[in-house]
Amino acid sequence: MSIPPTTSKFKDMNYIHWNPPTDIINLGFFAIRWYGMLWGIGLIGATYIVARLFKAYKIADSKFASLFVYVFFGVLLGARLGHCLFYEPSYFFGSFKHFVEMLLPIRFLSDGGWRYTGYAGLASHGGVIGLLIALYLYCRQTKMEYLFVLDSIGFAAPFTAMAIRLGNLMNSEIIGKATDVPWAFVFTRVDSLPRHPAQLYEAIFYSIVFCLGVLLYKMRKEKTTIGSGFFFGYCLTLVFTFRFFVEFIKEVQVDFEHHLVLDMGQILSLPLIAIGLYFMWKAQHKLASKHK
Numbered sequence: 127m128s129i130p131p132t133t134s135k136f137k138d139m140n141y142i143h144w145n146p147p148t149d150i151i152n153l154g155f156f157a158i159r160w161y162g163m164l165w166g167i168g169l170i171g172a173t174y175i176v177a178r179l180f181k182a183y184k185i186a187d188s189k190f191a192s193l194f195v196y197v198f199f200g201v202l203l204g205a206r207l208g209h210c211l212f213y214e215p216s217y218f219f220g221s222f223k224h225f226v227e228m229l230l231p232i233r234f235l236s237d238g239g240w241r242y243t244g245y246a247g248l249a250s251h252g253g254v255i256g257l258l259i260a261l262y263l264y265c266r267q268t269k270m271e272y273l274f275v276l277d278s279i280g281f282a283a284p285f286t287a288m289a290i291r292l293g294n295l296m297n298s299e300i301i302g303k304a305t306d307v308p309w310a311f312v313f314t315r316v317d318s319l320p321r322h323p324a325q326l327y328e329a330i331f332y333s334i335v336f337c338l339g340v341l342l343y344k345m346r347k348e349k350t351t352i353g354s355g356f357f358f359g360y361c362l363t364l365v366f367t368f369r370f371f372v373e374f375i376k377e378v379q380v381d382f383e384h385h386l387v388l389d390m391g392q393i394l395s396l397p398l399i400a401i402g403l404y405f406m407w408k409a410q411h412k413l414a415s416k417h418k
Contacts, residue, residue, distance in 0.1 A: 144323075145314040146296055160296035168289030169198070172282035179278045179352055189268050197279065200260020201253045208252010212390055213380050250287070250369075251394035254362075273355045276405075280358035281343065284336035287365060288329045295325040302327075302375050322375045328368065335364045354412065359405030366395040366402065 151158045173194055180190045210218040210228045218228040227233060232240045261279065265272045294300045298313040302322025310320035339357060373392045383389040 140308075141320045142309070142311045142323075143314055144295075144298060144311045148297060161293040164289045164293035164296065168286035168293075171289065172279075172286045175282040175285065176278045179281065183274070183352065185270075189270060192268065193264055193275070196260040196264040197257060200256040202248075202256070204256015204259070205248035205250065205253035208249035208255065209247035212249055212252065212394065214247065249394075250290075251391070251398065254398060271353060273358070274353040276358040277352045277355060278357075280361035281339055281352065283361050284332045284339065284365060288332040288336065291325045291329040291332065295323065295329065300325055300379070301377055303377055305375070321377075324372055324376045327372055331368050332365065335361070354409040355405040356409035359402045359407075359409065362398050362402030363406060364402075366398040370395040370399065 146160070148161070149159050150163060176193070177190055180187075206228070218224050223234045232242055234240045257279065261275050262272065264270065265275055291300075298315045301311075301313050301316060302324035304319045305322050306320065307322070309323070311323040311326075312318060312320050339360060342360075343352070343357075370392050373389050373395075376389075376391075378384055378389055380390070386393075
């Protein structure tokens, strides 16, 4: 177990003291938060990217419009339920009020009232499961090829993942463990210790994954065309492999993870990595069989 650095030991280091406002605009009765804005940028960006792919492959606009609805609700419901089931099941299934909080973006107060909180707790692994189910239902309705749709989403998903992690950074959440690296952040809303900006590590890596994916697509090699399954596997493999390793320098999100050899994020990443590798292998195997 690593020993956190003491504040006095590093008091002369010029760390980045991080405490940005959570709101871009706050009118009292209405607020726009950085987290919500970056989520929106991620979704809008991915929507634009997938729309361009559909246009390039001459897919009808009507099919794209319904895809957005399926993806939005599939990811949102999957991410919310994933957080509640994987990370806090005892809380959300402990009482009827808490169960309602799982479904609605509110929090009940001790005085009997309630307040709007948004969905405080979304799990990316649950989002992937919800997405796969939603895309299956979408393809059944529209008769679209499942692999083509998976590849289209997999191509754009790293951009969304990058934006979401920047949102986590603005919220000073999902922070890293204490460290003495020169680029450490002091998340002043949390404590005074310099820590790994794990959210920024992920955002940078996901942006690289996206840019590399664009390069592979532009190379127009047969195995990296949309519809082979390659891009879906590529996205899952790289994103969740990095997620697995970056968890070693993150603080655990819930108390029960202290007693686990691997935290919940790592445990849930392993099957997604395996699925990603399978789809990449399948794309290569299909190409090899075609040229025999």
